[in-house]
Amino acid sequence: MAETDEKFTELDTNHDGSLEYSEIKVGLEALAKAHDYTITAKDKEWVEGMGKKNYKETQGKLNKKQFNVFANDVVVHFGICPQ
Numbered sequence: 001m002a003e004t005d006e007k008f009t010e011l012d013t014n015h016d017g018s019l020e021y022s023e024i025k026v027g028l029e030a031l032a033k034a035h036d037y038t039i040t041a042k043d044k045e046w047v048e049g050m051g052k053k054n055y056k057e058t059q060g061k062l063n064k065k066q067f068n069v070f071a072n073d074v075v076v077h078f079g080i081c082p083q
Contacts, residue, residue, distance in 0.1 A: 008067045008068075017064075024062065024070075028074070047074075050073060054069075
């Protein structure tokens, strides 16, 4: 959790205590680059679907707790969780 808290703070460039889609996108693109991965249309659909399904009440913004859950979902879904 400390790692995702640190990443949240890094991505929250406007310092409003939540991450907007544009800030999350920067994080996802950096993660993909770090793992030499090219984001596909299917990946984008998955992320969008997660947002619509799980975060509709915050209208595209994630607070720190929501980001921790989302980040865990991402690493599990894409198989980049350390073994």
